[in-house]
Every structure is written in structure tokens, then in C-alpha cells.
Amino acid sequence: MKRRNFIQNTLVSLPIVLAASKVNAKIRNKKGFKVEAGKDRFNQPIKYRGVNPNDVKISSKDTDGQLTVLEYVGFEKIGPPLHVHYEQDEIFYVVEGEYIFQLDTERMTLKSGDTIFLPRAVPHTWVQTSDKGKLVYFLQPSGQMEEFFKKMNELKGPPTEALIQEIHHAHGMKVVGPPISI
Numbered sequence: 001m002k003r004r005n006f007i008q009n010t011l012v013s014l015p016i017v018l019a020a021s022k023v024n025a026k027i028r029n030k031k032g033f034k035v036e037a038g039k040d041r042f043n044q045p046i047k048y049r050g051v052n053p054n055d056v057k058i059s060s061k062d063t064d065g066q067l068t069v070l071e072y073v074g075f076e077k078i079g080p081p082l083h084v085h086y087e088q089d090e091i092f093y094v095v096e097g098e099y100i101f102q103l104d105t106e107r108m109t110l111k112s113g114d115t116i117f118l119p120r121a122v123p124h125t126w127v128q129t130s131d132k133g134k135l136v137y138f139l140q141p142s143g144q145m146e147e148f149f150k151k152m153n154e155l156k157g158p159p160t161e162a163l164i165q166e167i168h169h170a171h172g173m174k175v176v177g178p179p180i181s182i
Contacts, residue, residue, distance in 0.1 A: 033062075046149045051075055054149055060142030068142040070149075071095075072135040079127035082177030083168060088143045090118040092126070097133025100180055101126040107180075127180040144171040 035041050040055040041062075048054045058069040074097065082102065092101070094110045101108050101116050103124050110116055118124045139145050148171035152159075159167070168175050 046153045048072065048149070048152075049076070049078065050153070052078075056146055057136070060146060063142065065142045066140065068139045068145055070137055070139075070145075072133075072137065074128040074133040074135070077128050077131075077182060079179050080125055081164070081175045081179045082123050082125040083173050083175050084123050085120050085139075085143065086172050086174075087120055088139045088141060088145070088172070089120050090124075091138040091140075092116050092118070093136045095134040095136055097128060097130035099126050099128050099130075099133060099135070100182070102180055123176050125177075125180055127182055129182055147171060148173070 033041075035055075035057050038053075038055075040046070041057055041059050044056075046054045046056070052075055053071075053073045055071045056068065057071055058067060060066075060068050079099075092099075092110070093115045094112050096112055098112075099110045101110055101118075101124065103116070103118060104122055108116065109129075148167065151167055151171070155163075165175055
């Protein structure tokens with residue numbers, strides 16, 4: 001393509017691209033909101049493993065899929081298997097309790113007030129080591145994490161390894177190892 005044609009085509013298409021971004025901005029809810037302590041954004045609480053509240057505080061629906069914020073309250077010394085998110089970065093802030101986080105092969109202890117950044121495509125996991133704990137965590141972009149937690153919450157019993165892999169894969173993740181045992 002000749003330079004002149006390239007520049008001309010770019011200038012012609014620019015208003016269309018800019019208009020599309022303005023349309024999306026108009027669809028997004030511009031009103032803020034409050035989510036009370038111990039509550040889920042849509043009053044549809046999700047329990048991790050049927051016991052531990054994992055409440056959506058800011059939904060992907062609120063941010064056009066750019067951000068999800070959840071609050072996890074742990075009553076068990078458990079955590080997820082070693083896994084990879086293909087498209088999401090995660091940030092965890094420890095509100096209460098103590099946790100061991102594993103990022104690739106490195107393990108770190110986090111206590112109340114500590115924060116950890118887990119970049120996408122890097123294997124990671126965590127385990128709660130205190131009797132009770134609380135995490136606030138951010139996923140950016142949102143991906144399908146809310147749907148993942150809902151799906152896992154719907155299971156009637158312990159899933160098989162094959163089902164765990166299938167559900168993770170369907171939501172943009174892969175299990176690559178076991179959970180941390182303490």
C-alpha cells in the first residue's frame with residue numbers, strides 16, 4: 001500500500017474508531033455504588049469449597065470487563081491448586097491472617113497489611129496458614145473469574161481432577177500442580 005493511501009485510509013477510519021469508544025463509554029454505568037461489609041455486589045454470595053465466602057465487591061459488569069474485586073474470608077487452612085491465568089494479573093491484599101503464596105517456585109509469607117502482585121501466565125497458588133483469614137483481591141482484566149467461581153460453587157461434591165481441569169480451561173486457566181500443603 002502506498003504511503004498516501006495508508007494515511008488517507010487511517011484518517012478516514014479514525015472517526016469511526018473514536019465514535020465506537022464513546023458508545024462504549026455511554027453504556028457503562030457512571031453511578032458509583034457501595035457494597036456493605038460482608039455482602040456481595042449482587043446479593044448472590046459465592047462460597048469457595050462451600051464454606052468460605054468469596055464475595056464480588058466490584059463486578060466485571062461494572063467495569064466493562066476491565067477489573068473485578070473480590071473479598072475472600074477463610075475459615076479453613078486451604079488454598080487453590082497451582083494454576084496459571086492466561087490473561088489476568090492478580091493483586092492480593094491480606095486484611096487479616098497469614099498466608100503462604102507461591103509465585104512460580106518462590107514461596108513468600110504474607111501477613112495482615114501485605115500485598116502481592118501475581119502477573120498473568122506465571123504459575124501461582126496460596127494457602128491460608130492461620131485459623132481465620134481475609135483477602136481482598138483484584139483481577140485485571142476481569143476475564144471469566146466470576147463465572148468460574150459460580151460454576152465451582154454449583155458443584156454438588158468434590159470434583160474429579162479431569163473436571164477441575166475442564167472448568168479451569170473453560171475459564172481461561174490451567175491447573176499445573178497441587179495446592180500447597182501445610
